[in-house]
Amino acid sequence: MKLILHVWRQKSAGQVGQLVRYEHTKVNEHMSFLEMLDVLNEDLIARGEDPIAFDHDCREGICGMCGFMINGVAHGPQRGTTVCQLHMRHFNDGDELYLEPWRAKAFPVVKDLVVDRSAFDRVVAAGGFISIPAGSPQDANTILVPKKNADLAMDAAACIGCGACVAACPNAAAALFTGAKIAHLGLLPQGQPERYDRALNMVAQVKAEAFGYCTNIGECEAVCPKEIKLEVIARMNRDFTKASWTQRGDKFKNDSA
Amino acid sequence: MELQSKSPSGPIESRWDRHKFDLKLVNPANKRKYNIIVVGSGLAGASAAASLAELGYNVKCFCFQDSPRRAHSIAAQGGINAAKNYQNDGDSIYRLFYDTVKGGDFRARESNVYRLAQISVNIIDQCVAQGVPFAREYGGTLANRSFGGAQVSRTFYARGQTGQQLLLGAYQALERQVHTGKVKMFARTEMLELIVADGRARGIICRNLVTGKTETHLADAVVLGTGGYGNVFYLSTNAKGSNCTAIWRAYKRGALMGNPCFTQIHPTCIPVSGDYQSKLTLMSESLRNDGRIWVPKKTGDQRPPNQIPEAERDYYLERKYPSFGNLVPRDVASRNAKQVCDEARGVGTGLGVYLDFADAIKRLTVDGVRERYGNLFDMYERITGQNPYEVPMRIYPAIHYTMGGLWVDYNLMTTVPGLYAIGEANFSDHGANRLGASALMQGLADGYFIIPYTIGDYLAQTKLEKIDNNHAAVRDAERAVMEKTNRLLSIKGKRTVTSFHRELGKLLWDKCGMARNEAGLKEALKRIPELREEFWKNVTVLGSGEELNQSLENAGRVADFLEFGELMCLDAQHRNESCGGHFREEFQTPDGEALRDDERYSYVAAWEYTGPNKPAVLNKEPLSFEYVHPTQRSYK
Numbered sequence: 001m002k003l004i005l006h007v008w009r010q011k012s013a014g015q016v017g018q019l020v021r022y023e024h025t026k027v028n029e030h031m032s033f034l035e036m037l038d039v040l041n042e043d044l045i046a047r048g049e050d051p052i053a054f055d056h057d058c059r060e061g062i063c064g065m066c067g068f069m070i071n072g073v074a075h076g077p078q079r080g081t082t083v084c085q086l087h088m089r090h091f092n093d094g095d096e097l098y099l100e101p102w103r104a105k106a107f108p109v110v111k112d113l114v115v116d117r118s119a120f121d122r123v124v125a126a127g128g129f130i131s132i133p134a135g136s137p138q139d140a141n142t143i144l145v146p147k148k149n150a151d152l153a154m155d156a157a158a159c160i161g162c163g164a165c166v167a168a169c170p171n172a173a174a175a176l177f178t179g180a181k182i183a184h185l186g187l188l189p190q191g192q193p194e195r196y197d198r199a200l201n202m203v204a205q206v207k208a209e210a211f212g213y214c215t216n217i218g219e220c221e222a223v224c225p226k227e228i229k230l231e232v233i234a235r236m237n238r239d240f241t242k243a244s245w246t247q248r249g250d251k252f253k254n255d256s257a
Numbered sequence: 258m259e260l261q262s263k264s265p266s267g268p269i270e271s272r273w274d275r276h277k278f279d280l281k282l283v284n285p286a287n288k289r290k291y292n293i294i295v296v297g298s299g300l301a302g303a304s305a306a307a308s309l310a311e312l313g314y315n316v317k318c319f320c321f322q323d324s325p326r327r328a329h330s331i332a333a334q335g336g337i338n339a340a341k342n343y344q345n346d347g348d349s350i351y352r353l354f355y356d357t358v359k360g361g362d363f364r365a366r367e368s369n370v371y372r373l374a375q376i377s378v379n380i381i382d383q384c385v386a387q388g389v390p391f392a393r394e395y396g397g398t399l400a401n402r403s404f405g406g407a408q409v410s411r412t413f414y415a416r417g418q419t420g421q422q423l424l425l426g427a428y429q430a431l432e433r434q435v436h437t438g439k440v441k442m443f444a445r446t447e448m449l450e451l452i453v454a455d456g457r458a459r460g461i462i463c464r465n466l467v468t469g470k471t472e473t474h475l476a477d478a479v480v481l482g483t484g485g486y487g488n489v490f491y492l493s494t495n496a497k498g499s500n501c502t503a504i505w506r507a508y509k510r511g512a513l514m515g516n517p518c519f520t521q522i523h524p525t526c527i528p529v530s531g532d533y534q535s536k537l538t539l540m541s542e543s544l545r546n547d548g549r550i551w552v553p554k555k556t557g558d559q560r561p562p563n564q565i566p567e568a569e570r571d572y573y574l575e576r577k578y579p580s581f582g583n584l585v586p587r588d589v590a591s592r593n594a595k596q597v598c599d600e601a602r603g604v605g606t607g608l609g610v611y612l613d614f615a616d617a618i619k620r621l622t623v624d625g626v627r628e629r630y631g632n633l634f635d636m637y638e639r640i641t642g643q644n645p646y647e648v649p650m651r652i653y654p655a656i657h658y659t660m661g662g663l664w665v666d667y668n669l670m671t672t673v674p675g676l677y678a679i680g681e682a683n684f685s686d687h688g689a690n691r692l693g694a695s696a697l698m699q700g701l702a703d704g705y706f707i708i709p710y711t712i713g714d715y716l717a718q719t720k721l722e723k724i725d726n727n728h729a730a731v732r733d734a735e736r737a738v739m740e741k742t743n744r745l746l747s748i749k750g751k752r753t754v755t756s757f758h759r760e761l762g763k764l765l766w767d768k769c770g771m772a773r774n775e776a777g778l779k780e781a782l783k784r785i786p787e788l789r790e791e792f793w794k795n796v797t798v799l800g801s802g803e804e805l806n807q808s809l810e811n812a813g814r815v816a817d818f819l820e821f822g823e824l825m826c827l828d829a830q831h832r833n834e835s836c837g838g839h840f841r842e843e844f845q846t847p848d849g850e851a852l853r854d855d856e857r858y859s860y861v862a863a864w865e866y867t868g869p870n871k872p873a874v875l876n877k878e879p880l881s882f883e884y885v886h887p888t889q890r891s892y893k
Contacts (some may be wrong), residue, residue, distance in 0.1 A: 031533050063328075121442070122326065124428070133430075134383060147395050
């Protein structure tokens, strides 16, 4: 297989980037998308050209480190699939592909297809947890969780934090990511004591980062490699709205939004 | 060197409790005066960093990925063992201890393993309290499944994403401490050197992977939770970034390396498809609960699987091991797969066996199977393009986990005072073979429930001098890092880093993989130094050290693998017996099972670095078994 690739090349955060055209003739249909880039990079190195930088680690679709736009779609054309799990059999000989990094103000480009997603860590740090220090909690089976709740919590907890939802959103909102964590913990009995503070604190942090607002477009759900449902945003909004009435503190005093 | 395991004596049930009581404490007000470095943010690293910060220590945590949540623990699929006996099927702490010692082929320390089994119970409590969404029964209680090497159901799981959910639990605990300011997190920062000043571990030298700057961090103790060295084989189920640099640097600064030849081959991975292959993907061992493994009886049978009648199939594990069947431990399952493929009965490319769910689908329906393994089946289909609900999966063994690692005492301290190794980075607990669903257990046991106690004992008893960046040891370590970076960039040879890594990996897989022999190991020991020499003459690393440079990162890691691989082969060559994952072809029973030599090899091999171009020195920690008496493992 042969492909024409147009890849975003940008030396570092402060510099101007551009799309660079590559003809790739060594593509095999069994390769993963990242293996296809590996082969291209080996060729580039052999020619003395700087290889394309892209983030990746587990290559099993679970660590959430990889991800870029392929022809304008986050993680490319296959539903429910990260780029590392996307295989070349889904492309045709002669295809022309445009590879670009996630585009969002909250995710500044580091180099080529690599972006800085540390904003996500700060959103979790603001409240995406249950405060239980290591020690001796009660026996696990004394907390009963209805199977349905456990399953719904697991659906939401499957988020890998890759950032595709933000990249796909015209507003660059982090609602699906944040909603997924709020839904996961809010559905479990263990998550109840901090449920409303969690919603307030995480949403406040989302605002403090450069994410946009959710306007229920749904692109995020369409590209999510873990197929997290929009429903989690509804759960977040409900918790946030309730919290805003019942336990709104100083945090939102000067908030005009 | 005299190895002090500090393993307590007395009745095994009370050893850890008594030991904990004997450990010195640091009072709460003093804890905030201590700084601790934790390298790695997987299950072991993240749980240790969070727990130490909860106690009041000042923690700096490092990972090379862009976020601590990426650590490779996240990819563990199947589950985590705990001796809860929720299923009322006769499980107990003692049984988990027994299974683990036996599963490890009698090459682990009994005291450590018993403690691990004891703590397993607390881990589940802790994780549930954190909100880890484990699978549940309709009544709301926790669900369990069985796993290889055990005859009880003691494995807790969260679909096929148990590692992910446990890691996110630890990550969230870590981020909570980041928010309070007790943990300072350094992502995209790779440890390249250990600082040993006045005989004690006092800090690390790192490279900031974004700016390329070399950074020095000093502390009162250093904890390595940097995972295993499986990527020395190039193709493994490890993440692409997983590497041995941190533990190798520690080794070269005086920490002993324990049992490096004990590597685990996982029996159920997706077979290699071509020479561009960058990694191998595991299919959880839990699939062996319901899938049946078989190959055609005839050699060279090219028919598609659905055209091979029942009578012409060989369900070889069920045939040879009727009591454990498809659930034999990993080393046994892997070796048998190799054996049938060596007999030219392999399927697909010839290096594969079928894992067939037709019977399970009949019994549980397609939906029932999807409920249990849906995400694994989807992943298989994404990678291979075949639908495993209709066509049997093809699987083949691949390197998955490394039991060897830095030698540690009962307190998880290496032979360098103040340097600890936790999780897969150390050698302890699993002996020569790890049982399924035990890696997650060990990582979290070390991080949540062992290191928080034992590190205080060291700090309370040790008078640490203040040191700063002008200390000779700091300067020396900084210089070593700079020199290595500059050297890698200045070679400007003809071969890429990956081509060296591939060649090393192929060599090790062939000579020091699933089966090893004296002649092959000799060959590898001759070839590795040659390859290393060529690397340092002919590798090409483009770009500079002052930017994000993934080739440079990789080059440093491969340079260390080129040294590590040699020690691994040396260890494999010296151990003239077969045990667990270490199968020496010269030492097997008439029916092809591993033949241990307890007379001569019932010890931990702890290798000591003695200087460049000098042979590593072997130290032995004898193992004694007071409770579980060594027998030939039998799963028949």
